Amino acid sequence: MTANAVQADSRPSPRKRAGNGAAPRDVADDVGLDALVGHAGYAVRRFQIWIFQDFIKTLGEVDIRPTQYSVLTVIGANPGLSQMAVAKRLGIERARLVHLLDSLEQRKLVKRTKSKEDRRSHALHLTAQGETALAKFKRLAAEHERHVEAKIGKENRAQLLRILAGFT
Amino acid sequence: MTANAVQADSRPSPRKRAGNGAAPRDVADDVGLDALVGHAGYAVRRFQIWIFQDFIKTLGEVDIRPTQYSVLTVIGANPGLSQMAVAKRLGIERARLVHLLDSLEQRKLVKRTKSKEDRRSHALHLTAQGETALAKFKRLAAEHERHVEAKIGKENRAQLLRILAGFT
DNA sequence: GAAAGATTGTTGTTGACGACAACAATTGCC
DNA sequence: GGCAATTGTTGTCGTCAACAACAATCTTTC
Numbered sequence: 141m142t143a144n145a146v147q148a149d150s151r152p153s154p155r156k157r158a159g160n161g162a163a164p165r166d167v168a169d170d171v172g173l174d175a176l177v178g179h180a181g182y183a184v185r186r187f188q189i190w191i192f193q194d195f196i197k198t199l200g201e202v203d204i205r206p207t208q209y210s211v212l213t214v215i216g217a218n219p220g221l222s223q224m225a226v227a228k229r230l231g232i233e234r235a236r237l238v239h240l241l242d243s244l245e246q247r248k249l250v251k252r253t254k255s256k257e258d259r260r261s262h263a264l265h266l267t268a269q270g271e272t273a274l275a276k277f278k279r280l281a282a283e284h285e286r287h288v289e290a291k292i293g294k295e296n297r298a299q300l301l302r303i304l305a306g307f308t
Numbered sequence: 309m310t311a312n313a314v315q316a317d318s319r320p321s322p323r324k325r326a327g328n329g330a331a332p333r334d335v336a337d338d339v340g341l342d343a344l345v346g347h348a349g350y351a352v353r354r355f356q357i358w359i360f361q362d363f364i365k366t367l368g369e370v371d372i373r374p375t376q377y378s379v380l381t382v383i384g385a386n387p388g389l390s391q392m393a394v395a396k397r398l399g400i401e402r403a404r405l406v407h408l409l410d411s412l413e414q415r416k417l418v419k420r421t422k423s424k425e426d427r428r429s430h431a432l433h434l435t436a437q438g439e440t441a442l443a444k445f446k447r448l449a450a451e452h453e454r455h456v457e458a459k460i461g462k463e464n465r466a467q468l469l470r471i472l473a474g475f476t
Numbered sequence: 477g478a479a480a481g482a483t484t485g486t487t488g489t490t491g492a493c494g495a496c497a498a499c500a501a502t503t504g505c506c
Numbered sequence: 507g508g509c510a511a512t513t514g515t516t517g518t519c520g521t522c523a524a525c526a527a528c529a530a531t532c533t534t535t536c
Contacts, residue, residue, distance in 0.1 A: 176381050176476070179449065180456050180465055181359045181374060183472035186399065188356045190475060191349045206349055207522090213344050224484060231354065233523065238486060260484040260531045281347065288348045296471040297348055303464040304351035307358060308344065357523095373492085392513060401494060406515060428502045428513040 191288060198284040204277055207232070211240055215250060215264045216274050222261040249273055359456060366452040372445055375400070379408055383418060383432045384442050390429040417441055 176182050195206050204212075210230050215221060223241065227234040241264070244250040249270035252262040266274060289297050344350050363374050372380075378398055383389060391409065395402040409432070412418040417438035420430040434442060457465050 176378060176385075177473075178453075178469065180453065180468060181356075181363050182378060183469060183476050184352065184356045184359055185374070186475035187472045188349075188352050189399070191352055195349050205521095206353070210344055210350060217344075222484075231357070233525090234485070235487080235525085236522070258484080258532070262485075285346075285348065292471055292474070299467055300348060300471060301346065301351055303460055303468060304355045305345075306460070307354035308351050375493085390513075401496090402514070403496085403516080404493070426503070426513080430514075 190291075194287050194291075195281070195284050198287065199277065199280050202273070202277060202280065204280075208240060208244060209277055209281060211237070211244065212249065212266070212270065212274050212277065216266050216271070219265050220255075220263045222255065222258070223264065224261065226264060244270075358459070362455050362459075363449070363452050366455065367445060367448050370441070370445060370448065372448075376408060376412060377445055377449060379405070379412065380417065380434070380438065380442050380445065384434050384439070387433050388423075388431045390423065390426070391432065392429065394432065412438075 192206055195209075199205070199209065207230075211226060211232075214226055214229055218225075223234055223237050226232070227237045232240070241250060241252065245252060248267055251265050251267050251270075253265065255261045255263045285297075292300070360374055363377075367373070367377065375398075379394060379400075382394055382397055386393075391402055391405050394400070395405045400408070409418060409420065413420060416435055419433045419435050419438075421433065423429045423431045453465075460468070
């Protein structure tokens with residue numbers, strides 16, 4: 141956050157008026173980026189920060205973060221998957237997935253069952269409660285996507301998804 | 309990492325052959341994403357991971373990470389800036405910038421000078437060594453951008469920059 | 477059939493990173 | 507001059523990725 145011209149900043153009036161401390165004019169408003177502009181990584185990073193924060197805010201009422209959402213979605217679409225499979229598919233460390241599942245299991249959204257085919261692994265399923273919850277999460281996620289459309293434009297969002305389809 | 313079809317994975321042969329442990333076929337190769345496809349945030353996250361790793365690898369020989377590069381670039385383009393100004397411009401916590409500058413100052417790339425206009429703040433400048441170093445960093449960064457072009461296509465990269473220009 | 481090697485889930489450590497809170501020094505406003 | 511605000515700094519907390527090590531289990535191989 142503390143972005144630049146992005147969304148509603150914390151300064152309603154341009155110039156910030158007087159009344160507080162130093163800073164003749166609002167500092168760093170016209171700092172040249174120069175070489176930074178034109179770097180794909182920088183733009184993507186800033187956008188990613190924005191989009192994640194909107195996701196977190198939009199799904200805030202149900203307390204679901206992007207990674208949790210992706211885990212639930214994959215399990216919901218592929219019941220019985222092992223932790224290894226989920227981790228591999230989402231590019232998450234399996235060590236990290238352990239904590240994620242601990243949290244989701246405490247909330248009664250996911251269930252770990254000992255697999256009978258491979259007793260090392262756990263078969264992952266959504267609970268009944270998890271199913272209905274995920275349905276709600278998906279509605280909120282769709283709302284979040286509409287925010288993205290409102291931010292960058294419907295056409296541009298579609299373009300973006302097309303360009304980055306190979307990374308999904 | 310541990311992406312999917314992204315760059316050179318750690319498995320040269322498709323199917324991974326036998327010779328090791330379990331997994332009849334390489335697990336999680338055809339796991340349905342379904343609902344995850346079509347989420348801008350997910351695609352952007354995966355892309356951002358890829359692009360940062362390529363940046364880190366390409367600038368690995370000089371040991372410069374994306375954030376460090378952005379700090380050096382801004383200071384180089386706007387000598388005399390305060391830490392507050394840099395932090396605000398890049399969306400970095402000023403507390404975080406302290407450590408970043410500590411590191412860059414130890415490496416003799418940046419110099420903190422007590423500002424005479426405002427004795428609370430530090431004026432930031434590149435050292436002579438920092439100038440020449442940054443020139444090299446920029447060449448490597450340009451090489452990184454070429455990797456991005458090779459990955460998603462020249463046209464698509466330009467599209468991306470245009471779409472996300474508002475976040476820069 | 478048994479040993480050797482690999483995989484799965486788990487725990488723990490490390491380091492980068494963002495969000496906050498508190499503090500001394502300094503500045504601007506009244 | 508006094509008070510509020512800003513700047514740089516330090517420290518804490520929580521998230522997250524990258525590793526390493528371990529027990530249990532499976533596959534391969536002899």
